[in-house]
Amino acid sequence: MPEEELCVTGMADLDNLLGGGIPVGSTVLVVGSSGSGKTTLCMQYLVNGAQQGERGVFFTITEPLFKLTKNMEGFSFYDKKLIESGMVNLIDLRIISERLGLDTEKYSVEDAAALLDVLKDIADELNVKRLAIDSITALCYRLQSKEMIRDFIFKLGSSLAAMNCTTFLTSEVPPRKFQYSQHGIEEFISDGIIFLGDIERKGDLIRTFQLIKMRGMAHSRTKSAMIISSNNGIELAPLLKS
Amino acid sequence: MVNTLIDGLKERISKAITINQSVGIMLPSKNYSDLTQALLEYICSRTEDAWVYVTITKPYDNLIKQFGDLSGLENIKFIDCISRAAGISNTNPNCVFIESPTMLENLGLEIINVFKNVDDDTNKYLILDSLSTLVIYNDLEIVTEFFYHLANRTRARNIHSVSLMIEEEGVDSQLNKLIYLNDKILKVRDSFI
Ligand SMILES: Nc1ncnc2c1ncn2[C@@H]1O[C@H](COP(=O)(O)OP(=O)(O)OP(=O)(O)O)[C@@H](O)[C@H]1O
Ligand SMILES: [Mg+2]
Numbered sequence: 155m156p157e158e159e160l161c162v163t164g165m166a167d168l169d170n171l172l173g174g175g176i177p178v179g180s181t182v183l184v185v186g187s188s189g190s191g192k193t194t195l196c197m198q199y200l201v202n203g204a205q206q207g208e209r210g211v212f213f214t215i216t217e218p219l220f221k222l223t224k225n226m227e228g229f230s231f232y233d234k235k236l237i238e239s240g241m242v243n244l245i246d247l248r249i250i251s252e253r254l255g256l257d258t259e260k261y262s263v264e265d266a267a268a269l270l271d272v273l274k275d276i277a278d279e280l281n282v283k284r285l286a287i288d289s290i291t292a293l294c295y296r297l298q299s300k301e302m303i304r305d306f307i308f309k310l311g312s313s314l315a316a317m318n319c320t321t322f323l324t325s326e327v328p329p330r331k332f333q334y335s336q337h338g339i340e341e342f343i344s345d346g347i348i349f350l351g352d353i354e355r356k357g358d359l360i361r362t363f364q365l366i367k368m369r370g371m372a373h374s375r376t377k378s379a380m381i382i383s384s385n386n387g388i389e390l391a392p393l394l395k396s
Numbered sequence: 397m398v399n400t401l402i403d404g405l406k407e408r409i410s411k412a413i414t415i416n417q418s419v420g421i422m423l424p425s426k427n428y429s430d431l432t433q434a435l436l437e438y439i440c441s442r443t444e445d446a447w448v449y450v451t452i453t454k455p456y457d458n459l460i461k462q463f464g465d466l467s468g469l470e471n472i473k474f475i476d477c478i479s480r481a482a483g484i485s486n487t488n489p490n491c492v493f494i495e496s497p498t499m500l501e502n503l504g505l506e507i508i509n510v511f512k513n514v515d516d517d518t519n520k521y522l523i524l525d526s527l528s529t530l531v532i533y534n535d536l537e538i539v540t541e542f543f544y545h546l547a548n549r550t551r552a553r554n555i556h557s558v559s560l561m562i563e564e565e566g567v568d569s570q571l572n573k574l575i576y577l578n579d580k581i582l583k584v585r586d587s588f589i
Contacts, residue, residue, distance in 0.1 A: 358499065360499060381501065391502070392501070394538050395541065396535060
């Protein structure tokens with residue numbers, strides 16, 4: 155097997171399931187319903203990277219920055235110094251599209267191209283190795299056709315891959331449905347899919363984590379239990395089968 | 397009389413857990429508070445060891461109220477599986493609160509996490525209070541699976557464990573099978589002590 159360079163997420167349990175890490179330059183779709191932990195997973199991924207000296211950028215569309223930071227401050231892993239030092243950059247995509255003078259509801263083909271250029275420029279200028287868009291669902295919603303969505307994610311993914319940047323895109327889906335995206339396209343253009351779900355046990359919801367695909371890796375596909383805690387952020391444990 | 401009972405229990409517990417990796421204690425519910433008192437007094441005297449006390453029976457606050465000197469001890473950490481489910485939202489640096497006793501994976505993870513902070517040379521002990529209450533909140537099959545996993549993980553990390561099982565009249569014999577997964581069983585009977 156050829157030695158492929160891996161992006162170590164720094165979440166030990168996840169890296170174990172992956173077989174070391176994510177092939178550098180991959181685009182990974184982080185799928186889950188509301189409250190499943192998509193934002194937390196992305197942030198922990200960026201923070202861990204920053205601690206290993208890899209610069210990251212987090213583009214938010216669904217949550218304004220002040221809310222995002224307030225939520226993340228509840229986690230021990232969230233180190234404000236990394237934000238201040240610019241190792242993790244938080245950017246509100248809505249503000250960028252406003253500045254570009256884009257229609258907030260619908261992007262034309264030109265708008266989409268302009269936005270793509272800005273994203274690439276930011277990634278390039280900051281020399282980022284890790285990037286997250288939260289959520290790609292909200293972004294795709296502004297693109298008007300399947301072709302535009304496909305084109306956008308494909309171009310974004312290939313430019314970032316060329317920069318050796320490994321990307322997480324969050325995808326919002328309805329709860330307890332086996333569906334990876336709203337538009338049915340995102341998963342096919344992504345190199346990897348992480349599915350955050352839940353199972354009901356005696357009326358309580360147990361969070362679950364499953365690696366659906368990761369191109370280029372012989373990874374585990376078992377469903378794990380996922381635990382979110384302020385001390386450790388996201389952790390995984392073998393899911394009890396009974 | 398109660399004191400001799402407690403002293404007798406302490407001695408039996410002490411012997412059993414130093415020799416065996418995992419000990420199950422079966423006791424009638426009327427002896428429950430004597431046993432927990434004996435256990436906690438024993439822990440208090442073993443300041444050089446690291447203890448994790450998992451409570452599924454009583455909220456952490458109640459345990460502390462009952463045995464006031466526990467909160468100041470460095471060598472014992474608690475994991476409370478029932479306060480949150482009961483709507484008690486206190487926090488305490490000595491205690492990890494699990495949302496619900498059904499979150500068995502979370503419980504297993506936190507047990508190992510607490511012991512991660514203990515150095516290799518320290519003796520490590522885990523108390524599960526109790527297996528019978530876990531079975532109230534969960535199906536027996538999943539508790540059995542949980543207990544197997546836990547036994548493997550504690551064994552691998554050289555953590556000794558003590559699991560309590562409160563016997564009720566006419567109890568399901570399946571439940572007893574669970575406690576027999578331990579290396580050594582202590583049966584608490586007034587006549588034994
Ligand atoms: N400090 C914390 N400690 C433990 N759990 C937390 C903490 N903060 C948030 N959580 C849990 O994490 C969940 C939210 O995670 P997150 O915001 O990452 O989800 P999400 O998938 O991005 O949701 P949405 O689709 O609504 O954006 C919360 O619902 C909460 O249960
Ligand atoms: Mg979110």
